Amino acid sequence: MHTNINDILSIDDQLSPTELEFRSRIRDLVDHKIRPHVGEWFANATFPTELIPALGEAEMFGTTLHGYDCPGRSAVEYGLGALELEAGDSGIRTLVSVQGSLAMNAIHKWGSEEQKTTCLPAMARGELVGCFGLTEPTAGSDPASMTTTATRDGDDWILTGSKRWIGLASIAQIAVIWARTVDGVRGFVVPTATEGFSAVPIPRKLSMRTSIQCDITLESVRVPDNAMLPKATGLGAALACLNDARYGIAWGAIGAARDSYEAAVTYAQNRTQFDAPIASFQLTQAKLVDMMIAVQTGTLLALHLGRLKDKAALTPAQVSLAKLSNVRNAIEVCREARTIFGGNGVTTEYSPLRHSLNLDSVRTYEGTDEMHTLILGQTITGIPAFR
16 A cells, blocks of 8 residues: 555545545645745745635635625635645735634624625625734733723724734725723724724734734724624634634644645655765654654644534634644744755745744744643643733
């Protein structure tokens, strides 16, 4: 029997024909529309806006959402798609996470019928781009300390404050903004063309260079009462969306690791030193084995999460475990893979170092290692240690 070196545990046997077909379509999109250009995009810090309609057509926006012309696919299918996209580049997977898991998900979970019918169909097609404004310059791991406020003024709300590291904000037409009111944290759907709203891309990034992250300034932004997400009461509404984004990260990080592993195997088999391919050397084989184990076990963990999510049985602690473990291990895979390329590994011709740089951001957003460690520590001991 021939062993598939990219699937030694025969994980594909656990996937349905529908899941395999969906994965194949996203992999094909990555191979034809992302891989040929991603090195240049990364080097030049270019965000490929031309991909947005293609990703909508591929059903990667709001993949698991039902109704309102959304794809209505399974959590496993979305996870497989996220893995394939991040095998191309983390910045592209981040695009679908911000649009789907955050902005669309917030409107779908917490919005009014008018907000859903107005926004979601166009967002699913990629015709309307959204962003999710929660993080602030001084409120990252502790979003409860946000200082952005929403104050009543007659029938309107006045939003004042700032947000930082907000994906897609400078190209988005709508922003889901979280703000403190006298009744607690609430969410608002804010057209980005509203007077007083500004979004400026953050420059000089060493990571996520194919993606856009912005500073948002809200200077007395006036929105009508119906801009509020009526069902979003309290910070927990925003955090529920983050949990869905973290789920996608658990899959996506393995895509970056798998791509780095596969690239390292190919290079090692073709690179000759001391009159032999470097794949024939014991130290190289040890590195490849460690990488393969991390990719295979991480994929199994992500798939297990997906099956739980499709049964509505997934817990936040399980998502924290997978996000923490898979991202941490994926970074190690990418860094180890890069060593196999020698000096060539520092160019954009090869993917591992680019993936490693991107994953340093993935490691931080949607909960740092430290925060997920403390979430799991509280789960184990019953004692919160956040302060």
